[in-house]
Amino acid sequence: xxxxxxxxxxxxxxxxxxxxxxxxxxxxxxxxxxxxxxxxxxxxxxxxxxxxxxxxxxxxxxxxxxxxxxxxxxxxxxxxxxxxxxxxxxxxxxxxxxxxxxxxxxxxxxxxxxxxxxxxxxxxxxxxxxxxxxxxxxxxxxxxxxxxxxxxxxxxxxxxxxxxxxxxxxxxxxxxxxxxxxxxxxxxxxxxxxxxxxxxxxxxxxxxxxxxxxxxxxxxxxxxxxxxxxxxxxxxxxxxxxxxxxxxxxxxxxxxxxxxxxxxxxxxxxxxxxxxxxxxxxxxxxxxxxxxxxxxxxxxxxxxxxxxxxxxxxxxxxxxxxxxxxxxxxxxxxxxxxxxxxxxxxxxxxxxxxxxxxxxxxxxxxxxxxxxxxxxxxxxxxxxxxxxxxxxxxxxxxxxxxxxxxxxxxxxxxxxxxxxxxxxxxxxxxxxxxxxxxxxxxxxxxxxxxxxxxxxxxxxxxxxxxxxxxxxxxxxxxxxxxxxxxxxxxxxxxxxxxxxxxxxxxxxxxxxx
Amino acid sequence: xxxxxxxxxxxxxxxxxxxxxxxxxxxxxxxxxxxxxxxxxxxxxxxxxxxxxxxxxxxxxxxxxxxxxxxxxxxxxxxxxxxxxxxxxxxxxxxxxxxxxxxxxxxxxxxxxxxxxxxxxxxxxxxxxxxxxxxxxxxxxxxxxxxxxxxxxxxxxxxxxxxxxxxxxx
Numbered sequence: 026x027x028x029x030x031x032x033x034x035x036x037x038x039x040x041x042x043x044x045x046x047x048x049x050x051x052x053x054x055x056x057x058x059x060x061x062x063x064x065x066x067x068x069x070x071x072x073x074x075x076x077x078x079x080x081x082x083x084x085x086x087x088x089x090x091x092x093x094x095x096x097x098x099x100x101x102x103x104x105x106x107x108x109x110x111x112x113x114x115x116x117x118x119x120x121x122x123x124x125x126x127x128x129x130x131x132x133x134x135x136x137x138x139x140x141x142x143x144x145x146x147x148x149x150x151x152x153x154x155x156x157x158x159x160x161x162x163x164x165x166x167x168x169x170x171x172x173x174x175x176x177x178x179x180x181x182x183x184x185x186x187x188x189x190x191x192x193x194x195x196x197x198x199x200x201x202x203x204x205x206x207x208x209x210x211x212x213x214x215x216x217x218x219x220x221x222x223x224x225x226x227x228x229x230x231x232x233x234x235x236x237x238x239x240x241x242x243x244x245x246x247x248x249x250x251x252x253x254x255x256x257x258x259x260x261x262x263x264x265x266x267x268x269x270x271x272x273x274x275x276x277x278x279x280x281x282x283x284x285x286x287x288x289x290x291x292x293x294x295x296x297x298x299x300x301x302x303x304x305x306x307x308x309x310x311x312x313x314x315x316x317x318x319x320x321x322x323x324x325x326x327x328x329x330x331x332x333x334x335x336x337x338x339x340x341x342x343x344x345x346x347x348x349x350x351x352x353x354x355x356x357x358x359x360x361x362x363x364x365x366x367x368x369x370x371x372x373x374x375x376x377x378x379x380x381x382x383x384x385x386x387x388x389x390x391x392x393x394x395x396x397x398x399x400x401x402x403x404x405x406x407x408x409x410x411x412x413x414x415x416x417x418x419x420x421x422x423x424x425x426x427x428x429x430x431x432x433x434x435x436x437x438x439x440x441x442x443x444x445x446x447x448x449x450x451x452x453x454x455x456x457x458x459x460x461x462x463x464x465x466x467x468x469x470x471x472x473x474x475x476x477x478x479x480x481x482x483x484x485x486x487x488x489x490x491x492x493x494x495x496x497x498x499x500x501x502x503x504x505x506x507x508x509x510x511x512x513x514x515x516x517x518x519x520x521x522x523x524x525x526x527x528x529x530x531x532x533x534x535x536x537x538x
Numbered sequence: 539x540x541x542x543x544x545x546x547x548x549x550x551x552x553x554x555x556x557x558x559x560x561x562x563x564x565x566x567x568x569x570x571x572x573x574x575x576x577x578x579x580x581x582x583x584x585x586x587x588x589x590x591x592x593x594x595x596x597x598x599x600x601x602x603x604x605x606x607x608x609x610x611x612x613x614x615x616x617x618x619x620x621x622x623x624x625x626x627x628x629x630x631x632x633x634x635x636x637x638x639x640x641x642x643x644x645x646x647x648x649x650x651x652x653x654x655x656x657x658x659x660x661x662x663x664x665x666x667x668x669x670x671x672x673x674x675x676x677x678x679x680x681x682x683x684x685x686x687x688x689x690x691x692x693x694x695x696x697x698x699x700x701x702x703x704x705x706x707x708x
Contacts, residue, residue, distance in 0.1 A: 348674050482649045482673040483680055486554075486642040493640075505674040523644065524551045530646040531629035537649070538674065 035103040035114070042102070042165030044140050045148065046095035054091075104163055106174065109181050111151065113161060125161060127181045129153050131347045131538075132367065134317035135171050136310075147171040151178075152347065179304055179318060202305075202383065205296035205370060213342060213370035214289025215282055216335035293370060300383070305345075307367065319367050323347050323538070324384055325480055325506035328366075329377070332470030341377050343369040345384065348505035348538055381475070388461045388475060395454025395465050396518060399497050403513040404446045412442040455511050455518075457525055462502070464509045476504055478529035480537045486523060488516070502526065505537065552627070554644055559623025559634050566685030569664040570619040574612035576660075582608060624683055631671070631698065633683055645681050647701035649673050655691050667691040671698070 055062070069080050097117045105112040113123040136148040147168040151161040163171070205213075294311040303321040308314065328344040335341060345367035369380060381390055416438040423431035445468070452467035457478065464474045485501040492498055498519040501510045511519070585604040589597040614637065623634040630646045650671050657667040667688040671681040686694070 483643065483645050486644075487636075488640050489638060503673070503680070520553065520555045521551075523554050527554060527630060527644060527646060528551050530649065534648075 033105050033107060033112070035105050037103055038099065038163060039144065039146050039165035039167075040099065041141055041144055041146055043092075043095050043099045045138070045162075045164035046098040046102075047091060050091045050095055106177075111161065111178075123161065125151065125153050127178050129538075130178055131323050132317065132319045133175050133178060134315060135168075135175060136316070137168065137314040139312040141165065142314075149174060175318060179320070200301075201297060201299045203296075203298040203369065203372075203376065203380070205293065207290065207294060209371045210289050210293045210296060211286050212335075212338050212340060213293065214286035216332055216338070216340060216342060216371070217285060217289065289370075293368070296370065298369060305367070305384075307369075317367060319345060319347065321384065322536070325504050325537075326474050326476035327381065327384060329390075329473040329475070330470060331472075335371075335470070338371075339373065340371045341374070343372055343377065343380065345369070346504075346506035385461060385475060385477065387459055389458065390463070390473070390475065393456045393458055393463050395456050395463065398450065398453050398455075398511065398513040399495070399515065400447070400450045402492070402495060402497055403450055404443065406513075407446055408439065408442060412439065453511070455514070455522065457522060460529065462522070462526065464502075464511060474509055476502075476509075478526050479533040479535060480504060481526050481530055482537075484523050484526055486519060492516075554632065554642075557625045557627065557632050559625050559632070562619065562622050562624070562685035563666065563687050563690070565664040565666055565687065566622075567616065567619055569660060569666055569685070570616055571612075572664075573660060574608075574615055578604075578608040578612060619685065622685060624686070626694065626697070629701070631681070631694070633681055643681055645671055645673065647698050650698055650702045653695045653698055655688075655695055657688065662688075669694060 065080070069077065072080070094117065098115070101117055101120070102113075102115045104114075109127045111123075111125045111127075113121075113125075115121050115123075130151055130153055132152045134150045134152075136150065137146075138148060141147060145168050146165050149163040149166060149171045151163075153161070163174075166174075291311045291313075292315070293309045296307065296309040298305065298307045300306075304318055305321065306316065306318045308316045324345050325348055326346040328346055329341050330344065331341045347367065372380065378391065381388055416435055420431050420435045420438075423434075449468050452465060452471055454463075454465040456463040460477055460479070462476050462478050462481075466472050466474075481502055482505055483503040485499075485503070487499040487501070488497070492513075493516075496516040497513050498516045499510065499512045500514055500519040500522060501508060511522075514522075582601060582604050585601040588600055589595075618635070618637045621635070621637055621640070625632045629648070630644050632642060632644045634640065634642045651674055652672050654670040654672070655667050656670065661667060665688050666684075667686055669683040669686055669691045671683075673680045683691075
């Protein structure tokens, strides 16, 4: 290992990076310890004044430890660029050394968080492919260093493959493909994560009654809310308390989309997508500027998402998916990190069509006719195994113990389940046209994944004896970015899809990464 | 390079459904049987303990149940071992497994990132090895093939690595 020899020009980042490490620590604690934090908050709300000092002391100790830890993390963090590789040393307790070749880099982004802007510093994130590697973040390097580093890395990733034409284009000015106004970003904010914030609001209304109570207890300590509640309690009965809870739930229901919109504005305000040669670059952000780059050949799949709010606005959100460590088979659709997807928000149909053929040349989504999966088998398996037994059990218990009228629930439940399954069946589809494969999924919204067939990594074909008799099969296509499962396909189609996919993979000598 | 996009004749593509799977080595069956004995024998012996301690004949039900369970489970495990099959084609490797849910995984050589051959103590006794293939994207093993003779596993590994390099983006 000559890399580790002394004499390499190991560099430190700016001390401002301590803030970055601190924020990362806080976020890790926040994400991993959310239930614990909720418990502590509830305890804090319930404890009397003398005990509250202990909580504050604990918080203080935790803060000081985090600050010291972050400072140590910054001290230990060093990087070095040599021989078309990025070398990295980091870790306080668990020390780590990492080496990443430029060629393996999937996507580079530069961010300027608000606390770094006054110092002209930036944050360079490098996303790599591979089984054990992870995202590298150089926090707190000079902005011009970050930009020149990005240029160096991008120019050295597989220059040999670029045709002369592409290289010529490289020298041309970057042309803007798309820009989004604040209004459009707000629409994106409304359309994204709708289901999630809806569920949170529902949960706040019905599920977490105890927590609501604790929150209210805690809120009563704040003076203005105290006034509000005492006002409400002047009627002093259970109904007004109930009204407060419902009111808070409604406020949350209205607040969550607002938070979503504000979040989207912070992250994507001033969205601009430009192309330079075959490198796409997007810049956005209200306070922190985000600057991300990706090369066309690094795109593993396009995911087009449209939920019902988006359809109402006639918009589609597009995600470019890249190869990513640890986001494969088991985890399904969700990327493990935001780093492995590249967003193009709130597109009108014509913009969508133009961008699809930009990212995936010769791909024509409008010519695609999706084939359906087998409705009878799909619905009967789900109804028979997952819906009928539990509803039958529950209704028969109620019918025997309480009243025979509970039998009515049974056909009702089955009818609802059937309509849900029918809807999912309607949405599920697959197709191949030319070089590309298409998979459509969804329930309320629609999600279409388009991928170059030759970029597939592996294909699984699965059959139960019942499916063998009926000539049906499940087909799972594993991409480097995520996996797609098509259930209850006609076996002939599944075989044809698989054969075509393998033919494309095996006959192509284009690199997939 | 000019862009060409010839039309494919779907019917003339190689058909993966027609692959003839080669069963696993005979030693694998014996290994699985031995493994089952190692797992179940102590449990069966232990199931007699309540009877021996209490001397109540009713407690003999426990070893009977254990025996039935052992017979059923080990029969299934042995059957599952028997249906496993592997096939090498020019450009890919196919692996079939699953007694009830039959699954066929096909992995193209030019998508293999690395290959691992490993063997446990029992496998070594029978001269067997496990072959693991890794591709991009997934953080876990993408294809795990049990029950190959050690030499055959090494052969396949060499073959696959050779292929994955030769078809590599010249």
